[in-house]
Amino acid sequence: MSAEEYKNPDTVSMASEIDGILNTSESKIKNIFTADVEDYFHVSAFSDVIKYSDWGKYKSRIIPNILSLLGLLEKYKIRGTFFILGWVAEKFPEIVTLIHQAGHEIACHSYLHRLVYKLTPRQFYDDTKKAKDIIEEIINRPIHGYRAPSFSIVKKCQWAWDMLDQLGFTYSSSVYPIKHDRYGFLGIPRTAFQVRVKSGSYMKEIPMTTISMLGKNIPVGGGGYLRLFPLWFTRMAIRRLNHEGIPAIVYMHPWEMDPHQPKMPGKLLSRFRHYTNLSTTEYKLGSLFGEMEFTAMNDYIESMPEENFKVHKTGERS
Numbered sequence: 001m002s003a004e005e006y007k008n009p010d011t012v013s014m015a016s017e018i019d020g021i022l023n024t025s026e027s028k029i030k031n032i033f034t035a036d037v038e039d040y041f042h043v044s045a046f047s048d049v050i051k052y053s054d055w056g057k058y059k060s061r062i063i064p065n066i067l068s069l070l071g072l073l074e075k076y077k078i079r080g081t082f083f084i085l086g087w088v089a090e091k092f093p094e095i096v097t098l099i100h101q102a103g104h105e106i107a108c109h110s111y112l113h114r115l116v117y118k119l120t121p122r123q124f125y126d127d128t129k130k131a132k133d134i135i136e137e138i139i140n141r142p143i144h145g146y147r148a149p150s151f152s153i154v155k156k157c158q159w160a161w162d163m164l165d166q167l168g169f170t171y172s173s174s175v176y177p178i179k180h181d182r183y184g185f186l187g188i189p190r191t192a193f194q195v196r197v198k199s200g201s202y203m204k205e206i207p208m209t210t211i212s213m214l215g216k217n218i219p220v221g222g223g224g225y226l227r228l229f230p231l232w233f234t235r236m237a238i239r240r241l242n243h244e245g246i247p248a249i250v251y252m253h254p255w256e257m258d259p260h261q262p263k264m265p266g267k268l269l270s271r272f273r274h275y276t277n278l279s280t281t282e283y284k285l286g287s288l289f290g291e292m293e294f295t296a297m298n299d300y301i302e303s304m305p306e307e308n309f310k311v312h313k314t315g316e317r318s
């Protein structure tokens with residue numbers, strides 16, 4: 001095809017639209033960086049082959065992985081939020097101290113990484129309280145943020161927000177407005193909102209990032225989606241969101257920067273999701289960090305006027 005043929009009006013108009021999106025980096029929107037602090041053997045995808053009681057038998061790689069991540073964040077002067085698994089905090093309190101001393105926000109990622117919708121409210125309360133107590137004792141101050149393992153606050157376990165309120169959390173970042181085999185909560189807002197909880201107070205929820213394309217919510221910017229999608233797509237999606245005034249939440253796990261981790265048994269799909277493009281995470285994060293602004297989740301929440309968190313009536317609360 002000749003260069004002239006490229007200049008048909010449709011192509012030119014699409015090119016200028018993409019240019020417009022790509023050139024909005026002057027936008028002052030700060031995106032949000034979060035890490036879920038867990039080891040490679042904690043992930044939900046392998047929970048059918050690795051029991052909680054066997055976790056102690058695996059060789060942890062969390063310390064070198066966290067050191068790499070902290071180094072990357074320091075290089076780009078980025079403050080993020082670390083949702084820490086209680087089990088990790090209990091076994092490696094020095095990691096929590098290290099992250100805290102580096103100036104990042106410390107938050108909670110449950111104690112045993114069990115899916116919320118598989119727990120009773122009582123089990124959820126006890127697990128979360130255990131993790132929160134362990135983490136708070138290490139840093140000697142209260143924490144306010146919670147992220148459910150595998151974004152497992154879904155339609156049928158909205159009682160979790162009441163429990164989080166009872167436990168003293170002020171925000172959650174635990175829902176993904178997509179359809180997925182393990183998680184997903186369609187019908188909730190794509191951007192930050194709040195729900196009224198039993199105490200009469202409100203719980204803020206910061207959903208994981210999606211872009212709306214062809215009537216569907218496409219997950220972008222975190223975990224497996226960051227690894228699987230090419231960088232140009234993630235970059236374009238984040239810029240499009242920022243152009244609309246919406247920050248993206250980039251999330252990752254320390255094991256996603258570790259291509260040399262031991263290979264675990266498990267279902268083919270789980271192994272594909274876990275191991276694909278591990279060697280690209282650091283490069284992709286570094287590229288995004290170098291081009292865009294990022295901050296921690298509590299900084300984002302505190303900088304937003306209260307009226308920006310629309311109250312969402314979720315219905316079907318039990």
Ligand SMILES: [Zn+2]
Nearest residue numbers: 036038149150
């Ligand atoms: Zn997790």
